[in-house]
Amino acid sequence: MSAADTTTPTKVPPPRQAPPGPPAAASSAPGPKRSGGAAVPWALLAPCLLVLAVVLGYPLVRLVTLSFQKFGQSQLWGFQPAESVGFDNFAKVLGDGEFWTVVVRTVVFAAACVVFTMVIGMLIALLLQRVSGWVKTLINIALVASWGMPIIVATTVFKWLFDSDYGIFNALLSKLPGVDMIGHNWFASGPEGLAVITLLVVWGAVPFVVITLSAGLTQVPKELEEAARLDGAGAWGVYRYVTLPILKPIVVMLTTLSVIWDMGVFPQVFVMRNGHPEAEFQLLTTYSYDRAFVVNDYAQGSAIALLTVLLLLGVIGVYMRQMLKIGEVE
Amino acid sequence: MSTATARGRRGSRLGWNLLGLLVFVTAGFPVYWMLNTAFKPAEDAIDPDPSLLPTSVTLSNFSRALDIADFWGPVGRSLVVSLTVVVIGIVVGMLAALAISRFAFRGRKVVIVGILAVQMVPLVAMIIPVFLLLNDLGQYDRLTGLVITYLTFILPFTVWTLRGFIVNIPRELEEAAMVDGCSRTTAFLRVVFPLLAPGMVATSVYAFIQAWNEYLYALMLMSQQNQTATVWLGNFTTKHGTEYAPMMAGSTMMAVPIVVLFLLVQRKMAAGLTAGAVKG
Numbered sequence: 001m002s003a004a005d006t007t008t009p010t011k012v013p014p015p016r017q018a019p020p021g022p023p024a025a026a027s028s029a030p031g032p033k034r035s036g037g038a039a040v041p042w043a044l045l046a047p048c049l050l051v052l053a054v055v056l057g058y059p060l061v062r063l064v065t066l067s068f069q070k071f072g073q074s075q076l077w078g079f080q081p082a083e084s085v086g087f088d089n090f091a092k093v094l095g096d097g098e099f100w101t102v103v104v105r106t107v108v109f110a111a112a113c114v115v116f117t118m119v120i121g122m123l124i125a126l127l128l129q130r131v132s133g134w135v136k137t138l139i140n141i142a143l144v145a146s147w148g149m150p151i152i153v154a155t156t157v158f159k160w161l162f163d164s165d166y167g168i169f170n171a172l173l174s175k176l177p178g179v180d181m182i183g184h185n186w187f188a189s190g191p192e193g194l195a196v197i198t199l200l201v202v203w204g205a206v207p208f209v210v211i212t213l214s215a216g217l218t219q220v221p222k223e224l225e226e227a228a229r230l231d232g233a234g235a236w237g238v239y240r241y242v243t244l245p246i247l248k249p250i251v252v253m254l255t256t257l258s259v260i261w262d263m264g265v266f267p268q269v270f271v272m273r274n275g276h277p278e279a280e281f282q283l284l285t286t287y288s289y290d291r292a293f294v295v296n297d298y299a300q301g302s303a304i305a306l307l308t309v310l311l312l313l314g315v316i317g318v319y320m321r322q323m324l325k326i327g328e329v330e
Numbered sequence: 331m332s333t334a335t336a337r338g339r340r341g342s343r344l345g346w347n348l349l350g351l352l353v354f355v356t357a358g359f360p361v362y363w364m365l366n367t368a369f370k371p372a373e374d375a376i377d378p379d380p381s382l383l384p385t386s387v388t389l390s391n392f393s394r395a396l397d398i399a400d401f402w403g404p405v406g407r408s409l410v411v412s413l414t415v416v417v418i419g420i421v422v423g424m425l426a427a428l429a430i431s432r433f434a435f436r437g438r439k440v441v442i443v444g445i446l447a448v449q450m451v452p453l454v455a456m457i458i459p460v461f462l463l464l465n466d467l468g469q470y471d472r473l474t475g476l477v478i479t480y481l482t483f484i485l486p487f488t489v490w491t492l493r494g495f496i497v498n499i500p501r502e503l504e505e506a507a508m509v510d511g512c513s514r515t516t517a518f519l520r521v522v523f524p525l526l527a528p529g530m531v532a533t534s535v536y537a538f539i540q541a542w543n544e545y546l547y548a549l550m551l552m553s554q555q556n557q558t559a560t561v562w563l564g565n566f567t568t569k570h571g572t573e574y575a576p577m578m579a580g581s582t583m584m585a586v587p588i589v590v591l592f593l594l595v596q597r598k599m600a601a602g603l604t605a606g607a608v609k610g
Contacts, residue, residue, distance in 0.1 A: 041433035045441060048426035048489060051418075055482045056448060059459035066459060076465070124353055131350035132343065139350055142358035148592030149361065150543040152560045153585045157364045160574050166376045168363055182378060203360065211596075264452030267545045274567060285454040292458045293550070305455035316450045323446055 067303040073296045089303040098279075099287070099304070103311075106263065106283045109194055113262040116202045118255055121209030126239075128214055140211075147207035155271045158200045162186045187272070190280025197268050205261070209254050216250045217243070249322060256319035263312055284308045364585070367578035368392070375575040391579035398576060399565040401583075407552075408559035411473055412541040415480040416534050423488030424530070428518075430489070431496040432504075448486040456482060457550055464551060471553045479547045484537050491536070491599075495529030496522070532598040535591055542588060559584060 067089050069075075069082040093099050124143075128136055146154070161169050164185040173181040187193040220243050228238045244251075266285040269277050277286045284304065292301025367375050369387045372394070374380070395401070429435075430442055460479055461470075469475030499522055507517040548558040563584060566577035 038433075038435040038437075041429035041435045041438070044425040044429035044433075047422045048485065049441075051422060051481055051485060052448065055460075055478055055485075056456075059456055059463055059482075060451075062459035062462065063455065066462070076462070127346065127350055127353065130343070130346040132347055135347045135350040135354070138354045139357070142354050142361070144593055144596055145361045145589055146357055148539075148589040148596070149585050150560065150588055152543065152545050152563055153364075153581045154360070156563055156577060156581050157360050159572075160367065160578060161360060161363060163572075163574065166378070166380070166574065168380055168382075171378070171380055203357070206357070260450055260452075264454060266452075266454045271545075271564070275564075285452060289454060289457065298458050298462070302458050305452075305458065309451055309455055312450070312452075316447065319450070320443065320446050324443070 063302050063306060066299055067306050069299050071297075071299040071302075076296075076298065085299075089299045090307075093300060093303050093307065102282050102284055102287045105190075105194075106285075109198065109283060110259060110262040110265070112198050113201045113205070113265070114255060114258040116198065117205040117209055117258050117262075118251070120202065121206045121254075122213060122251075124206065124210045125213035125217055128210070129217060143207035143210055146203055147211075149204065151204065151267050152271060154204055155200060155268050158196065158203075159272055162196050190278070193272070193281060197265075197272055200268055200272075201262060201265060205258060209258075212250060212254060213247065216247050220246050249325070253319065253322050256315050256322065259315045260312060260319065263308070263315075284311075361585075364578050364581050367575055368582040369579075370575065372573075372575040375578075391575045392583070394573070394576040395566075395580040395583065398573070398580075399562060401562065401580075404557050404559045404562040407473060407556065408542055411476050411480065411558065412538050414477050415484050415541045416538045418477070418481060419484040419488040419537050420492075420530065420534050423485055423492055423533075426489045427492035427496055431493045432501070445486050445489050449483070449490070453483065453546055457546060460547070461550060470551060471556055473556075476547065476551055476558070479551065480541050480544060483544075484541055487540065488533055488537055491533045492526075492530065495526055495533070499525050528598065532595040535595045536599055539588055539591055 066082075068084055068086060070085045070088075071082045074080045075082045124139070128139060131139070149157075161167055164170065164183055170181040170184055173179055186196050224242050224246075225238050228242045233241065264285060265283060266289070269281055269283060269286050270289075273281055277290070282290065285308070288301045288304035288308065290301075291304060292298045295301075366382075366384055368391055369389075370384065370391075371386060371388050372391060374385060426445075430438055430445075460482070464470045464472075464475040464479070467475070469478065503521050503525075504514075504517045507521045508514065512520065543560060545560045548561050549564075552558060552561070563577070563580055566573050566580060
């Protein structure tokens with residue numbers, strides 16, 4: 001659930017919640033009635049729906065219309081009216097080889113982040129069950145501290161850790177015999193730089209996974225594991241056939257959330273590259289931003305943003321099904 | 331139990347503990363290094379052979395950080411924006427959360443799905459239309475504009491989280507109060523509200539942290555003179571390079587209050603999350 005919204009992720013809505021007919025009529029309805037019609041709930045919902053319609057519904061609709069228009073600087077300043085251009089923006093974006101490079105890069109990057117986050121998170125959660133109490137406390141402190149760090153601060157700290165001349169990471173690596181990394185610039189190449197950013201994302205995302213999975217692990221009945229062990233299952237067998245199936249709903253939820261968040265990574269790249277990510281660092285998010293605010297083609301930027309959302313739709317669907325299943329909602 | 335297996339078990343416990351300590355050191359290192367750099371003299375920070383342990387302690391980086399650009403202005407602006415967003419988010423969100431958790435009505439499911447879906451679209455996708463919207467409304471570079479923008483992600487969050495807390499309060503309590511003659515409103519105020527208070531506090535703090543930490547909108551929608559706290563951290567990098575030690579001091583000033591707030595509510599939020607997940 002959204003408890004994890006600490007990252008930067010976020011929102012966008014189906015416009016369908018904007019036009020519910022009843023609320024306008026309902027808001028005039030008198031105060032709380034004990035039972036009865038839909039008036040009371042709609043009245044309670046009205047302010048929320050109103051705010052969301054303005055701050056989310058309108059921009060979303062605008063995002064869609066924008067991507068079908070020609071909208072550059074002159075339209076922004078109102079010198080020219082925005083004219084509809086049909087699917088031109090999409091055709092241009094989809095016909096651009098660079099777009100596809102960015103898509104592949106984003107998917108690979110997000111996949112790496114998700115896989116590392118989930119695997120490391122699961123391993124640490126399992127480890128926490130096996131260590132002494134004081135070690136557990138220490139690990140929890142470290143995890144909560146890194147979870148609570150504002151993303152901007154974390155990014156700034158990683159920039160310092162990986163600084164080419166004075167960064168501690170290069171200094172430590174150079175202590176290994178035969179290695180001299182002093183002066184190595186991790187951001188000279190896209191893949192290396194994105195690897196560092198992956199590390200940053202994983203470092204920030206693992207605590208949420210560990211803490212959620214740990215809580216889930218405490219719910220696994222000891223008797224079941226015991227029974228499996230008596231039946232001759234090894235550690236792996238117990239995990240594979242007893243623990244994992246019970247954790248599955250949580251794992252699915254965490255994975256889908258991670259995919260959504262990691263596909264939306266922005267400030268980490270943006271700040272690491274001092275506000276101007278090089279071509280080799282562009283992900284879909286920064287690419288869309290770049291088109292809109294650097295190239296000043298707001299329409300193409302919107303088209304890219306919209307395509308990103310479409311790309312995520314499947315994952316979002318899985319997440320929502322899961323949420324509705326477990327969160328339900330009598 | 332034979333001594334051999336006891337020893338074996340102790341031996342493996344030792345192994346796990348060592349591994350655990352390794353995890354602790356790795357996960358905690360970035361935070362440690364931030365603090366370490368923040369408190370060491372700036373010239374030690376650019377020692378090519380840095381000492382891993384603290385050598386001498388100084389506060390000069392902090393005074394430099396406060397000097398480099400106005401600090402309290404951005405902090406004040408961030409406070410105003412975050413607090414306003416939280417108040418609106420909690421009040422409006424509470425009403426909506428009540429509606430979807432305590433009433434059965436046609437269209438409820440659609441609203442729930444909507445509120446969930448709303449949280450799923452990347453913030454970046456929204457930045458272009460939001461920028462144009464504020465531009466049209468003349469709210470660009472205004473704190474009110476930023477408040478409006480932050481509601482896009484805070485409001486769905488508060489609705490959904492408060493809903494989770496309300497669902498966990500047994501409906502029977504209210505019904506009992508209503509049988510005893512309370513109206514629905516007084517039943518809520520006297521029975522549900524006190525039970526809900528801790529959850530509300532946790533949700534508020536969490537929402538505050540999210541608003542406080544937001545970077546992209548703050549950067550895009552506010553000019554240099556009106557920058558907020560997260561953007562302030564960018565002032566340490568200029569064309570002449572980066573002043574790392576003061577930057578770590580600045581990072582420390584930004585992070586410590588937030589991490590402390592986070593520590594206070596983290597347990598409650600995580601518990602609320604998984605309670606629902608496992609029961610299903």
